[in-house]
Amino acid sequence: MEFDKIIHEPARLRIMMILAGLEQADFNFLLTTLSLTRGNLSRHIEKLESAAYLKVKKSFKGKIPNTSYQLTQKGTKALAQYWENLDAVRQLGQS
Amino acid sequence: MNSKQNNKSQDQNTEKLKEIPKWTRKYAQNRMLTPIVLMVMLMLFSMLFGGGMAFLLVLAVAGFLKGNIVLGCVGTAILVVGLAVIVKYYIAFLKKYGGKNRGLIDQIIEQRIYGKEGTASIPLPKITKKMRGLDYLVGAALLVYMLGVNHLCMVGYIAFKYQQPLMALFFVPCFVFEYYYLLRPKVGPIVLLWPILYAIHAILILAGVPLFFTGYMRFWNMFIPLVGYFLLAYMIGHLYSRYALKKLKGLTHLEGDAVNGV
Numbered sequence: 001m002e003f004d005k006i007i008h009e010p011a012r013l014r015i016m017m018i019l020a021g022l023e024q025a026d027f028n029f030l031l032t033t034l035s036l037t038r039g040n041l042s043r044h045i046e047k048l049e050s051a052a053y054l055k056v057k058k059s060f061k062g063k064i065p066n067t068s069y070q071l072t073q074k075g076t077k078a079l080a081q082y083w084e085n086l087d088a089v090r091q092l093g094q095s
Numbered sequence: 096m097n098s099k100q101n102n103k104s105q106d107q108n109t110e111k112l113k114e115i116p117k118w119t120r121k122y123a124q125n126r127m128l129t130p131i132v133l134m135v136m137l138m139l140f141s142m143l144f145g146g147g148m149a150f151l152l153v154l155a156v157a158g159f160l161k162g163n164i165v166l167g168c169v170g171t172a173i174l175v176v177g178l179a180v181i182v183k184y185y186i187a188f189l190k191k192y193g194g195k196n197r198g199l200i201d202q203i204i205e206q207r208i209y210g211k212e213g214t215a216s217i218p219l220p221k222i223t224k225k226m227r228g229l230d231y232l233v234g235a236a237l238l239v240y241m242l243g244v245n246h247l248c249m250v251g252y253i254a255f256k257y258q259q260p261l262m263a264l265f266f267v268p269c270f271v272f273e274y275y276y277l278l279r280p281k282v283g284p285i286v287l288l289w290p291i292l293y294a295i296h297a298i299l300i301l302a303g304v305p306l307f308f309t310g311y312m313r314f315w316n317m318f319i320p321l322v323g324y325f326l327l328a329y330m331i332g333h334l335y336s337r338y339a340l341k342k343l344k345g346l347t348h349l350e351g352d353a354v355n356g357v
Contacts, residue, residue: 010349011349013112014112014115014347014349017112017113017115017116017119017347018115018116018119018215018343018347020115020116020119021115021116021117021118021119021120021123022116022119022120022123022215022216022217023216023217023218024214024215024216025119025213025214025215025216026213026214026215027213028210028211028212028213028214029212029213029214029215030213031213032211032212032213032340032344033119033340033343033344033347034347034349035344035347035348035349036349064206064210066214068214083113086109090106090109
């Protein structure tokens with residue numbers, strides 16, 4: 001059984017889990033909750049985006065530009081699969 | 096022994112991670128400072144303009160009644176100018192924030208309040224045209240009902256102490272309908288505290304508890320609990336969002352190499 005290496009990385013797993021509970025979240029929110037540096041967070045997001053797990057939405061809030069992120073269907077499926085695999089491994093470890 | 100402990104601790108960590116979406120949702124659903132600020136702004140503007148207009152009206156009427164035509168005319172002129180200014184600003188406000196820009200003012204306030212924290216949102220339920228129409232109809236009916244109850248109290252058909260219970264009879268089911276069909280899941284169930292508290296208030300009045308105003312303040316029997324419980328319920332929601340954010344930060348906190356790993 002293989003784990004999805006993109007999701008398995010702790011920071012990216014957390015990003016995916018945060019977005020799983022929402023319709024969308026912006027860069028600042030992820031920065032606040034994860035306490036990562038801007039550069040680090042950007043790189044993690046790029047990886048998730050290049051795997052098509054995230055969708056980026058650029059808009060304006062009043063006059064301020066805003067970048068939001070949303071899980072794609074592929075991302076949602078990959079995340080569910082990741083937890084399935086992890087639970088299976090845990091169960092094997094217990095038995 | 097150590098390996099067993101490690102496994103147990105890893106299991107606990109995994110279970111904690113699974114709670115992230117739950118707390119993220121709870122946080123997003125309870126960011127309630129924006130409606131509180133909007134309500135306070137609405138109250139302040141209403142008081143300012145309502146109070147100002149009432150003062151000018153009293154001035155003009157008193158002038159005419161006392162036979163002071165100059166005072167009456169000046170009062171009426173100021174009243175007309177005041178009304179014109181309100182209409183002008185109201186039209187300008189609607190042009191800027193109404194129609195296609197509906198919701199822009201909420202966004203601006205939200206950006207000011209939560210800008211540093213960032214935005215996390217849950218979608219509004221899909222509202223059909225029929226549902227939206229029903230919402231407007233219920234809103235209009237509520238307004239007519241409210242004015243009707245107020246009028247019946249003024250003319251003495253209903254005692255002022257029953258104003259709030261009568262209002263609760265319409266408002267409570269209306270808000271519950273609004274929540275289940277138009278607000279959920281964007282807004283969390285904590286807002287239901289508003290109609291619940293309002294209903295309890297009404298029941299207590301009917302049970303004989305003197306939770307109403309008399310004298311000059313009797314005109315506010317309907318509104319003060321309405322606004323008061325709104326502020327209370329939404330403030331509790333706001334405090335809960337702070338708790339959810341703290342919990343979320345605890346769950347997502349990364350240490351050591353995990354922070355830098357890309």
